[in-house]
Amino acid sequence: MKKIGILTSGGDCGGLNAVLKGAALMAESNGLELYIIPNGYAGLYNLVDRDNLVKLDLQRLDRFDASFAGSEAGHSRVKIKAIRNPEKYNRIKEGMKKFHLDGLIISGGDDSGSVMVDLSQQGVSCIHAPKTMDLDLQTYSVGGDSTINRIAQFVHDLKTTGKTHNRVLVTEVFGRYAGHTAFRSGIAAEADCILIPEIPVDWNIVYEHLAKRFTRRIRQSDVHSGTYTIVVAEGMKNADGSEIFDESAGIDAFGHKKLAGAGKYTCQQIQKRMKDDPAMPIFMKETGMFVEGVYEIPEVREIHPGHLVRAGNSSAYDVNFGFEAGAAAVLLLLDGKSGVTVSKVKGRKVEYIESSKAIMQRHVDLDQVALHESLGICFGRTPVAYEPILREMDGVYERIY
Template structure:
């Protein structure tokens, strides 16, 4: 069996462990693996590289993806199937038996459509630092991302304390608050802003002022890039969209810092962590999860169980139809915010004894 792999969308810690696991599993079964370069673009243009065990055995510690990635969408123009036709032709010319597509909602959405419309032999592996894919409890890359945010905030805490400032840290996550919520809990943030919960500016500022009055000399606010301020709505840096129609998010941290300083009188600074959250080597958890997903994706291919996606459910790896895994945003479970909310309460009467 000859199996192709591709990685699409944003890069993510844990992609290389998936590639390594697929190559090893296919090799153990007597098959061969090739990698399409730069996601669906490589599949359309026929750019690929051979993937051998000896070339991939040590990539488990590397961040990003050795295959490169892109946000190319073969179905960008719904009325023009030319790109999808070229993609199918590429795999026919390369004599590929099946494809393992590793990516988020967009990449897997293309994979699902290829299977449903053309019965193309494809299996999906879910990937995103945002942890917003349905049908899986967690995605690899998420654990590394929140650890990077945690380490960054721990460093910012010292400078915030030294200058008696409030620091607003803007995280990624798009329209789901998983990164902001988990990072906020892990760093003892004074307040967390996520897209799923309406932001109460008054409450946030009251908490900061109350804690300053109680003797805390600094403050930490974690804000998801997709959170909305009541007076301005979602903030975007520009109105351009990618091939999948996504607008670029960002800017809420700067706006929030201005509001906080104006309402509290406390000097406030904003830090946008940006692509730092995607970079660097994957955590141990993401290396193990990526490896397990890769092994099981390869097994689906070897068993010719196409049109499916591997997923984490509890501690086990299961599979689900691709059609069920895409198209529905998996937003933050608000139970986590309710638990975090225990630390956002303040007493309007500082002399009150419970």
């Protein structure tokens, strides 16, 4: 193996440039050449039509920062199997042959990982460096920690405007059908309520928690000031199991519904209950806020940080993991491995698992949720008692993600 191609695919996030640099530096130290295949799988499919590729040598590596979010290699959402051209796999192999690429490093999430599995089964040597801010792979994935930190900062900062206007603030975040980012960022920001896909929402329980905590804060404040914060994962479901999404949003390249509307729906459910609650006008009058016909219930606002949670700078943890995952991917290719996902680098141990297993969706641990319910956070259900199992550890560190 002399030349390797690297591509990043799916949604952008923190840590990806560290994957590129880690792979390039490990290739350099082993006498290999690493080339960027731009624009994800679209670029791979069209590789045969390109005139040249950018080599990630030391000079080129100096031109971008590992801590920047996003990817110097560019992205696209393309499912190779869905391409109608019956010669699609041969076209990809011809492109690799044209540039003498002996293998590929692919950094992506579950959808991108499934394409990588497909390519491996078609005889393309490739290694998967796990990437998704959703954290729903079986391994840790680059981007998760950066996104959690970004969301937590936004939710925390929004409390200033919430307190100023005595508003209920609902922040909708990415995550599809796994609530890891909403869960962890909500805890870090000390959100009052966190709604995740793993727990169908009972709106009466949410409102009961909100009404009690929100009104208490404002009543006890010497200037009658307070807020209540909710973090909502886009894949949230109602108690009856029904999904919440905007039909007009359409579907993505992998056939998934584009989830939208959870934040707006949450606001509607709260506002409806506020209007039906006879205690709410009394509270508004007691705290000097009530104005008939104008301001009869507190304001409920939704916030969409959207792609801001993918942008900016990467967390230190993601930069570390990205370097290690990129470097490990090169070492696995050198050893002749294909169709596997980097799990972690632990000292001299480079751990990996079969990619078809790595991309199986992982959900939030509901026992972990119960711990935080015991601390007073609402998750849209009747709180479950937390029953700890106490055990002594031998010093092995396990990351909470």
